[in-house]
Amino acid sequence: MGTERKFITRYDAQPPFFVGVDLGGTATKIGLVDDYGRILNWCQEATECENGPEDTIRRIGKRIMELTKEADLSLSQIARVGLGAPGILNFAEGKMVNPTNFPGWNNFPVRDILSNHCGMPVSFVNDASAAAYGEFWVGKGRMFHSMIMLTLGTGVGCGIIVGDLILEGENGHGTECGHIIVDSSESAKKCSCGQLGHLESYACAKAVVRDAHEILLNPKIQTSIRARLENGEPLTALIIGEEAEKGDEIALSIVMKTAKYIAIGLVSLLHTIDPSGILLGGSMTFNQPHWTLGGRFLERIRQEICQRTFPTLAENLVLEFASLGADAGFLGAAGVARMEFRRRKGPEATRQAQRSTSSLI
Numbered sequence: 001m002g003t004e005r006k007f008i009t010r011y012d013a014q015p016p017f018f019v020g021v022d023l024g025g026t027a028t029k030i031g032l033v034d035d036y037g038r039i040l041n042w043c044q045e046a047t048e049c050e051n052g053p054e055d056t057i058r059r060i061g062k063r064i065m066e067l068t069k070e071a072d073l074s075l076s077q078i079a080r081v082g083l084g085a086p087g088i089l090n091f092a093e094g095k096m097v098n099p100t101n102f103p104g105w106n107n108f109p110v111r112d113i114l115s116n117h118c119g120m121p122v123s124f125v126n127d128a129s130a131a132a133y134g135e136f137w138v139g140k141g142r143m144f145h146s147m148i149m150l151t152l153g154t155g156v157g158c159g160i161i162v163g164d165l166i167l168e169g170e171n172g173h174g175t176e177c178g179h180i181i182v183d184s185s186e187s188a189k190k191c192s193c194g195q196l197g198h199l200e201s202y203a204c205a206k207a208v209v210r211d212a213h214e215i216l217l218n219p220k221i222q223t224s225i226r227a228r229l230e231n232g233e234p235l236t237a238l239i240i241g242e243e244a245e246k247g248d249e250i251a252l253s254i255v256m257k258t259a260k261y262i263a264i265g266l267v268s269l270l271h272t273i274d275p276s277g278i279l280l281g282g283s284m285t286f287n288q289p290h291w292t293l294g295g296r297f298l299e300r301i302r303q304e305i306c307q308r309t310f311p312t313l314a315e316n317l318v319l320e321f322a323s324l325g326a327d328a329g330f331l332g333a334a335g336v337a338r339m340e341f342r343r344r345k346g347p348e349a350t351r352q353a354q355r356s357t358s359s360l361i
Helices: 053-070 110-118 127-138 205-216 224-230 237-246 249-273 293-308 311-315 325-345 347-358
Strands: 017-022 027-033 039-046 078-085 122-126 146-152 156-162 277-281 319-321
Touching: 017 053, 017 127, 017 325, 027 053, 027 325, 039 053, 039 325, 053 078, 053 110, 078 110, 078 127, 078 325, 110 122, 122 127, 122 325, 127 146, 127 156, 127 277, 127 325, 146 249, 156 249, 205 224, 205 237, 205 249, 224 237, 224 249, 237 249, 237 293, 249 277, 249 293, 293 319
Parallel strands: 017 078, 078 122, 146 277, 277 319
Antiparallel strands: 017 027, 027 039, 146 156
């Protein structure tokens, strides 16, 4: 769960300033931050992607300028904008590649068009990588040198950071870890991408709901989930979590099965990256306020990992929930913009940026 959003004034802030944009299918979050990642201003804009990319990006550009003015800053004081976008990205050309939830956006140059509308240089990053960088910069991962972050929700996203390097890959497919194989059997579940046995087909919200529906096909199985459906409620991962928290054994078994497959996926990543830590974020961590289920879910993942990995990795495993909640995306996008700004100014500026951040920890 995220912490309460805190704001600072223009007079308490440390320049230079950066804007982070977290482009979502339904809503887009935009935040203005200082050099320490502290928030001066924030808003949420309806994406309305069905109206086309030009309309959406124009409105985002307008909101960036409005947020800047409201914070008593001039546009010249904004060093750079970071744009976090979902799906496969063409980083060289600043385009989203065939985004399934954004009809008509395929190969639209979102990075450069946003730059034109707001009058500032724009850095481009995958949304899951942005969320990971947000945690790495000012969240739970700020003490890590390297980290993996899984975002669990409608799908399974991933961000991997080593030093200040965000792993992206040559073709924009880097860290698509929701599509690593966790079941190679012929009866493996089909992923939304059409392939069999991917982590996402076992560990996303849709998979949790699918498992519950399959169990409910047997009328002999007693579960409080059935009563929720009979009351006319649509089945969701949240409902399954609520019933698991209340002690329903079937609901709890679904949650723990999800934990098992997440662990299997994470073991492959541990053996590849050997990171300082792993964070779990997103809407489906079962880490609701006043629930014990989130802690049990995390502990089951930990146990499953330790059974499958090398002793040294098991002994040094750091596995925690992310801390920034829904703010991680725009904070990370702003952080990516900050790092690109610093890199363009030279290595010494980058070292100063790292020191200035650590001084606030």
